[in-house]
Amino acid sequence: MSLGKEGIAQRIAKEVKDGYYVNLGIGIPTLVANYVRDDIEVEFQSENGILGMGPFPFEGEEDPDLINAGKQTITALPGASFFDSAMSFGMIRGKHVHLTILGAMEVAENGDIANWKIPGKMVKGMGGAMDLVASAENIIVAMMHTNKAGQSKLLKRCSLPLTGVGCVTKIVTNLAVIEVTQDGFKLMERAPGVSVAEIEQATEGKLIVEGDIPEMKL
């Protein structure tokens, strides 16, 4: 059975290691914080100017001066810090943030990513995504394997305007864990109960399958 959004977040949480500063994008990536092991030390960065982001506040304790990149009310954990936007992107550009997790509309087999614009239809803007993908060295994309029309989002080439070139290192979808290599998408893990054939069918770009592909452990 393919994973839901929570399942994707749960699998990605295993990529978060002790000592990591992590930037979480809007959508599925935000959910990752709920599944990170509590025996490791991790700080979440939000591009609007906080390190040490905590969970949503209790009802009645919401603070309009304390939000995340998705404009949601949040809390600050002990050891948190606030800073301005130039500093926020300075720490991203300066490679001080270890892991970036973001959503995408399309990813290409060479690591290109598109997630900010559908010409003539939807133009929300890139927000911080272009800065993040241009600078971060460890970029995981969290997304569904296919779009609402059932078309693959893992392509030979992106059809939408790019957010960044050759930057994505790993993709976790509802069907699979995939590494982006010089030769194309390399299948690493299958979602529980999902066959290699199903993943191949849902992947338009070049999919490399070597040996037995294990099921994800969540």
Next chain:
Amino acid sequence: MIRKTVENVQEALKDVEDGMTFMLGGFGLSGIPENAISELVRLNVKDLTCISNNAGVDDFGLGLLLHKKQIKKMVSSYVGENEEFERQMLSEELDVELIPQGTLAARCQAAQQGFPAIYTPAGYGTEVAEGKETREFDGKMHVLEIAFKADFAFVKAWKGDKAGNLIFKGTARNFNPNMCGAAKITVAEVEELVEPGELDPNQVHIPGILVQRIFEGKNYEKRIEQRTVRSKK
């Protein structure tokens, strides 16, 4: 001490004109200069260029100016929360320059600090870099981005003193410090205006030299865009 206080928002914005370029602080609706925006609506100045990370929502923040068609051009990184904005953009009534958020901050900071331009890797290989100079440093391509030029910067701080020193709160800080001193005139509105000496100089985020006018704002709504809570167990 050099006094920066003005009586109220009317005095602070007395010389804004049609066709000017403004920087406005805030991320979403957090830390936006609510008083300055209300005054711009009242003054009904037109053909404005606004540099701001977001464009408010339909009935608050910069959305109020959009609704009255006072804005000719927006320079932003993300505008997804505003239907009127999207309508004006897709119908080409509104000129929109979407740029990476870190680039927006850096172009403000460059203007503040006297750099004519900066190189950033953000946007290389995308339509954002089209027509711009690029250059390789250490094997990686970068895009040349020019410092903003603006007539006014409207910022919002938590506390300020009469010398124009500012302290921000939480994530309402965002672009506000980067816009101080980045325009010809910086107008700071604060929730609490205190006498010189009442702010600990060690705690000041922005020194008064970057602020030309300061006043204590009124009637802050501080609207929450996405109220998210967890239940007490």
